Amino acid sequence: MAQQAEPPRRTPLSRERVLRAAVALADEAGIGAVSMRRLAQHLGVVPMALYKHVADKDELLDGMVDLVLGEIDPPLPASDVNWQSAVRKRLLSARRAVLRHPWARQAIESRTRRTPAVLGYMDSLAGMFHAGGFTADLTHHVMHALGNRIWGFSPELFDEPRDDDAPGPTPEAQEAVAREFAERYPHILEIALAATAGDPAGVGRGCDEQFEYEFALDVLLDGFERLRREGWSSRREPSR
Amino acid sequence: MAQQAEPPRRTPLSRERVLRAAVALADEAGIGAVSMRRLAQHLGVVPMALYKHVADKDELLDGMVDLVLGEIDPPLPASDVNWQSAVRKRLLSARRAVLRHPWARQAIESRTRRTPAVLGYMDSLAGMFHAGGFTADLTHHVMHALGNRIWGFSPELFDEPRDDDAPGPTPEAQEAVAREFAERYPHILEIALAATAGDPAGVGRGCDEQFEYEFALDVLLDGFERLRREGWSSRREPSR
DNA sequence: ACATCTGGTGTACGCCGTACACCTGCCTTC
């Protein structure tokens, strides 16, 4: 036995490799499939090995979010004539990054730790408002007002709640359900119909999220610009 | 042995009782403490007994959210002179209900099923826009724009991530951390200082969430009113 | 009187995160 049949020689783990594998796993099997055990299996390693690279599962998730945030385009230096288009581009870039990873929205929402990546992104955004002539005070409040839109998403109010499996109801049962819905929730039906130009068959198809996102974003950005021009200040009482 | 020592005679379970107990448990111990097993224990019953009243844990969570939604004041019939104050009151009532149950925000965010309670609330809100002169089209988009504010909250961007336990760093270590923070995230520091009227000691204290909520809400409502007056229409291409 | 139904029980399975002790092979230091 000259050489003992090529000992496997796995490339060693690293925090980087663990996080990338976790992202890949989440991309293809959903965030629910990301367990320490399953991730370890994908890496050809025993579960506890991961703990040499991430403190616990929370840190794993934080790291995954950081990786997604890393995909956001850095702000182009002073290339824009006005703050609105600069902020808009940045947020839409964040949105693209998040949409690339369907699990990212939920992961971001569930995280509470602010990693350097998170802080860095928020800081650069605040800097863009500052450069656009916003006071720190107003910047603070407009960032709150943007809310989750800062991360490139806003809640999908009307989305279909995933309806896989299930045997499927009979047509007449569906009809009855639809009739009851129309009676009980007339206004929802009305706006749903408006969204499909009056075609009832299209109602289930969900919304154009990109449009909704930009609509809300623009309402907010327009409002912000108006406030800035008016020299808005929160002028809050020091008490409370 | 006349009577056998008062057989406990528990009041029987019911969906109502299960859900109320779950809400109570979440109120006092956090949503993380709500497991089927622990909830059963609180009710003096074996875990599987719960499944006679709720299909699974998801349905339990949905039911808990419904209970919170039930606390929202019903809309006062036509008492308001304009749609803005009517919607505003409703949303602030929703906010009060959600704030009464600290876990509700996260629970609502994580739910995907739209129960009748959820649909009913959304429908009545859409109806208020309709009554205020909004087209169905515009109503649809403004509800998207409101996003989670519909439920009485918006993301708490800057909140402290719960910092219990921990031995507490030395003052000079804190100082060093603060200095590095100021260097790396100057804009965040700036807006944080603005929020405390320049007092660095108050920076950790978090934001006035009520103020932030109403600020964003008003920016959005003002923008909505402007669009309505302009006769805005999405005029979307039928394709896509 | 008996059958049926409603609701609580007991056991068991497979998953999860992770504490802790252990081992192994490389790097440093003499």
Next chain:
DNA sequence: GAAGGCAGGTGTACGGCGTACACCAGATGT
């Protein structure tokens, strides 16, 4: 080149989770 330390992968084990499934007791309808 031997000794020691240490970074990183291993194995076992524990307690918790959701819930499938078989069972059973008492109330109810006939």
